[in-house]
Amino acid sequence: MRLAVFAAAVGIATLGAVPGSAAGADKLYVLDCGHISAADQSRWSPGINVGVPIELSDNCYLIHHPQGWFLWDTGLPDAIAATPEGSTAANGALRVKRTKTLAGQLDELGVKPADIKAMAISHTHPDHIGNVELFPQAMLYVQKAEYEWPGADGASRFNANHPVTLLEGDRDVFDDGSVVIISTPGHTPGHQCLLVRLPKTGVIVLSGDAVHFKANWDNRRVPPFNSDKDQSAASMAHIADILAKENGQLWINHDKPQTDAQKKPPEFYD
Numbered sequence: 001m002r003l004a005v006f007a008a009a010v011g012i013a014t015l016g017a018v019p020g021s022a023a024g025a026d027k028l029y030v031l032d033c034g035h036i037s038a039a040d041q042s043r044w045s046p047g048i049n050v051g052v053p054i055e056l057s058d059n060c061y062l063i064h065h066p067q068g069w070f071l072w073d074t075g076l077p078d079a080i081a082a083t084p085e086g087s088t089a090a091n092g093a094l095r096v097k098r099t100k101t102l103a104g105q106l107d108e109l110g111v112k113p114a115d116i117k118a119m120a121i122s123h124t125h126p127d128h129i130g131n132v133e134l135f136p137q138a139m140l141y142v143q144k145a146e147y148e149w150p151g152a153d154g155a156s157r158f159n160a161n162h163p164v165t166l167l168e169g170d171r172d173v174f175d176d177g178s179v180v181i182i183s184t185p186g187h188t189p190g191h192q193c194l195l196v197r198l199p200k201t202g203v204i205v206l207s208g209d210a211v212h213f214k215a216n217w218d219n220r221r222v223p224p225f226n227s228d229k230d231q232s233a234a235s236m237a238h239i240a241d242i243l244a245k246e247n248g249q250l251w252i253n254h255d256k257p258q259t260d261a262q263k264k265p266p267e268f269y270d
């Protein structure tokens with residue numbers, strides 16, 4: 001009896017940190033946040049598959065935690081959905097489309113934008129920050145290096161009125177190890193990934209654009225337009241270390257074959 005009481009006390013004290021515990025994140029939805037077509041995939045893999053077209057997915061990830069909903073990345077702007085044929089981006093190198101809006105997918109799940117308690121973006125490229133201001137009340141977690149990185153004409157990349165927590169490294173969002181922002185600079189100065197620990201699925205690392213598709217991950221290729229090549233390589237090595245230590249899965253946001261094989265709402269990972 002005394003042993004059981006002791007175990008219960010220890011259990012309460014460490015509940016949040018125990019993998020598989022019911023206290024942490026318990027649902028992860030993969031949302032369709034856009035499609036990208038490129039005529040030349042060597043844009044991301046210098047010298048490899050030159051002139052070969054590629055289709056990319058663009059996902060957002062909605063995470064349920066007992067303390068509230070958390071959104072990772074916001075995709076292309078919902079407004080793009082109004083133009084079914086999409087539009088061009090990156091000086092014509094890319095064609096971007098949205099067949100569903102983020103707002104519509106949240107609505108189908110019964111989640112109102114005001115229900116999003118906190119959010120984070122992997123980085124500030126347009127296919128990731130398109131709908132940040134759909135959630136003006138949500139605490140935004142972003143690396144200080146990304147926040148202070150000047151945008152076009154030196155303008156801020158962020159709305160100054162949006163509540164923000166500036167990070168200089170990793171952050172355990174709910175203090176229980178189930179939703180952890182991992183600093184992975186290189187693609188951009190303040191790029192970050194997200195580690196999600198689910199009771200049944202285990203550890204997933206959401207890539208952001210630390211890598212764009214599986215062949216580039218397998219060969220550790222760095223796109224030429226990344227802000228820092230050495231940091232990019234170091235961040236991929238760091239992610240690989242985490243995956244090995246946690247026996248985790250890497251979910252590559254833009255890898256369309258991987259995305260196509262994943263469960264879609266109303267199904268979720270738990």
Ligand SMILES: [Zn+2]
Pocket residue numbers: 125127128208209254
């Ligand atoms: Zn991207």
